[in-house]
Amino acid sequence: MTEPKRGGGATGPVSLFDPGTMLRLGVIGAVMLGVVAAFAWSAGWLSPHRLTQARMMETLAAVDGIHPGFRRNHAKGVCVTGWFQGSGQAVPLSTAAVFRAERSAVVGRFALAGGMPFQADAPAKVRSMALRILPSDGAEWRMGINDIPVFVARSAREFRDLLLATRPDPATGKPDPARVGPFLAGHPEVARALGLVGARPVSSGFADDTYRSLDSFRFVNAQGVSTPVRWDMVPVQPFVPATAGTGRDYLFDDLLAVLRRHPLSWRLMVIVGAPSDPTADPTLPWPADRRQVEAGILTLDAAESEDGGACTGITYDPLVLPAGIVPSDDPIPAARSAAYMRSFTLRAGEAKPPSAITPATIAAEDRP
Amino acid sequence: MTPIVRFSVLARVLHWLMAAMILGMLFVGVSMAATEGPAYATLVALHRPMGIAILLLACARLANRLLVPPPPLPAAMPLIQRIAAIGSHVVLYALMFAMPLVGWGMLSAGAYPVVLWGPVRLPPILPHDPALFAVLRHLHSWLAFTLFGVIVVHLGAALLHGLILRDGVFAAMASWRRGRRDIL
Ligand code: HEM
Ligand code: HEM
Numbered sequence: 297m298t299e300p301k302r303g304g305g306a307t308g309p310v311s312l313f314d315p316g317t318m319l320r321l322g323v324i325g326a327v328m329l330g331v332v333a334a335f336a337w338s339a340g341w342l343s344p345h346r347l348t349q350a351r352m353m354e355t356l357a358a359v360d361g362i363h364p365g366f367r368r369n370h371a372k373g374v375c376v377t378g379w380f381q382g383s384g385q386a387v388p389l390s391t392a393a394v395f396r397a398e399r400s401a402v403v404g405r406f407a408l409a410g411g412m413p414f415q416a417d418a419p420a421k422v423r424s425m426a427l428r429i430l431p432s433d434g435a436e437w438r439m440g441i442n443d444i445p446v447f448v449a450r451s452a453r454e455f456r457d458l459l460l461a462t463r464p465d466p467a468t469g470k471p472d473p474a475r476v477g478p479f480l481a482g483h484p485e486v487a488r489a490l491g492l493v494g495a496r497p498v499s500s501g502f503a504d505d506t507y508r509s510l511d512s513f514r515f516v517n518a519q520g521v522s523t524p525v526r527w528d529m530v531p532v533q534p535f536v537p538a539t540a541g542t543g544r545d546y547l548f549d550d551l552l553a554v555l556r557r558h559p560l561s562w563r564l565m566v567i568v569g570a571p572s573d574p575t576a577d578p579t580l581p582w583p584a585d586r587r588q589v590e591a592g593i594l595t596l597d598a599a600e601s602e603d604g605g606a607c608t609g610i611t612y613d614p615l616v617l618p619a620g621i622v623p624s625d626d627p628i629p630a631a632r633s634a635a636y637m638r639s640f641t642l643r644a645g646e647a648k649p650p651s652a653i654t655p656a657t658i659a660a661e662d663r664p
Numbered sequence: 665m666t667p668i669v670r671f672s673v674l675a676r677v678l679h680w681l682m683a684a685m686i687l688g689m690l691f692v693g694v695s696m697a698a699t700e701g702p703a704y705a706t707l708v709a710l711h712r713p714m715g716i717a718i719l720l721l722a723c724a725r726l727a728n729r730l731l732v733p734p735p736p737l738p739a740a741m742p743l744i745q746r747i748a749a750i751g752s753h754v755v756l757y758a759l760m761f762a763m764p765l766v767g768w769g770m771l772s773a774g775a776y777p778v779v780l781w782g783p784v785r786l787p788p789i790l791p792h793d794p795a796l797f798a799v800l801r802h803l804h805s806w807l808a809f810t811l812f813g814v815i816v817v818h819l820g821a822a823l824l825h826g827l828i829l830r831d832g833v834f835a836a837m838a839s840w841r842r843g844r845r846d847i848l
């Protein structure tokens with residue numbers, strides 16, 4: 297038996313200078329170049345104005361400075377742990393296991409908005425709660441939620457432009473009115489949202505604060521019915537109005553002190569949207585009379601420094617959702633998911649200096 | 665004239681199906697890694713299961729490649745060209761496995777759930793290790809750019825065989841006409 301051969305059309309040596317050959321070579325070159333150009337275009341290499349994850353990180357660094365090893369936003373924080381006890385009441389809305397009447401482990405983080413890891417605490421600074429809820433079936437739910445009534449931008453680009461317009465002027469340390477004014481004039485929705493944020497009641501600390509999803513999602517139940525939702529974490533601790541605090545880290549010190557005495561709890565209130573409620577625009581509040589479902593109670597009973605803490609080596613990506621919760625047409629969670637992975641990649645690859653709240657701070661305060 | 669001997673039907677089907685999928689994945693990948701827009705969520709949700717599908721197809725393809733030999737290269741082909749052809753195919757095979765494994769591994773190391781669709785998740789293949797996540801995330805990009813580069817050269821070489829050399833190498837993979845001999 298002979299080996300099968302390809303043979304076929306081979307016609308001996310080809311001359312490069314034959315016009316037909318040159319034309320074909322040109323076609324091959326054009327095809328290769330076309331594929332490379334399409335790839336470069338897709339990757340954004342030909343579009344300097346496209347808002348990519350890399351440019352979002354550059355903006356955060358330009359506004360807040362470069363702090364290797366730290367989160368590019370919400371940089372100052374502490375890790376907390378506890379559990380979430382589902383009430384079963386949200387089961388008719390969503391199949392997610394976290395809502396069943398059972399306990400899920402929680403790894404969370406309290407933080408101040410902004411990329412400055414050593415900024416001084418102050419009453420009006422935006423505070424956040426981040427949660428990783430791990431039910432026994434492994435279908436985890438992550439969220440990062442803030443203590444403001446609405447988000448301040450309708451898209452990632454608008455948020456980027458707002459950051460640039462309101463960044464502190466190096467000379468005065470305050471936003472430059474000559475930049476802020478025209479920006480707000482051109483973005484009345486942002487101006488209105490900032491007004492709502494500025495008018496919120498400010499609580500005394502992390503423990504008596506209400507944290508809100510701001511973004512809209514959809515719950516899907518066992519019948520496949522999909523409902524637009526937002527949610528609030530409402531403190532069981534009574535609200536105490538803010539007073540000026542003392543010390544750079546007073547908000548965190550207070551949180552650590554109260555957690556040493558007793559656990560803290562929040563009710564997860566799911567706000568059931570009507571079909572007419574805006575889901576694609578997190579700057580718009582929903583009507584206050586929407587039905588609320590108490591989906592369960594979050595209890596946090598321990599805090600630790602983020603240096604070596606369980607909240608540091610993960611990112612609270614709002615698109616890490618269990619089956620039964622899906623994204624809505626709100627464009628912000630996708631923008632966040634993209635930005636959080638990039639921030640996580642950067643900081644996870646960098647050496648991290650000690651945080652504002654170190655394990656030593658916590659140990660020192662632990663001593664009577 | 666000796667008749668053209670083609671790759672087996674399975675090899676050809678897998679080659680072209682995977683060519684479309686892998687090129688698609690490269691474009692989806694660089695598009696999603698360069699956008700803060702709403703498409704990010706959709707593209708990532710497509711990228712994960714499609715990458716895992718490529719991993720499964722690559723297993724089937726390697727098994728088929730080991731069981732059914734490819735048609736031999738033209739006898740007249742110079743040694744250097746043979747080395748280039750075989751070498752680039754080895755690199756393509758290696759990256760068909762490495763790309764999805766690195767993608768899966770990096771999500772594992774970053775403690776992300778590896779969701780395929782709905783409730784279907786894959787277990788982690790690496791322990792939670794943020795520094796390793798950072799390394800693998802960069803490796804995923806650099807391997808992807810290498811894969812793209814090799815594919816462009818592979819495409820150029822295929823067209824060179826098909827349009828200029830016309831030595832049957834292109835037809836061995838690209839001809840679907842009846843009556844031609846397949847390797848068995
Ligand atoms: C396009 C808009 C936004 C961008 C670009 C953005 C960007 C970021 C980045 C880069 C981080 C650090 C992530 C990490 O390294 O793990 C972060 C953290 C955070 N963001 Fe956003 N964010 C946006 C919108 C929002 C919204 C709407 C909320 C609230 C509903 C929010 C709440 C949080 C929280 C709570 C954290 C801290 C999570 C933690 O403690 O680890 N962000 N953000
Ligand atoms: C984009 C258009 C493509 C064209 C026109 C093309 C064309 C060809 C041709 C003509 C052959 C036969 C070579 C021979 O006989 O040795 C071949 C083989 C091969 N191609 Fe492609 N190809 C393309 C894309 C790809 C892609 C995306 C991959 C994988 C990443 C790939 C992987 C391979 C491999 C590994 C072989 C060797 C055969 C085998 O062992 O499976 N090709 N290709």
Ligand code: HEM
Nearest residue numbers: 637689690693694697712715716718763764767768805808
């Ligand atoms: C043949 C298989 C695969 C190919 C060709 C591929 C290709 C790519 C490319 C080109 C990028 C963009 C890199 C950059 O521009 O920096 C990317 C990013 C990514 N890939 Fe893959 N990939 C594959 C498999 C997978 C798998 C199986 C997973 C997960 C299960 C995965 C998860 C990701 C993730 C999470 C990103 C990062 C997105 C971001 O930066 O926000 N990939 N991939």
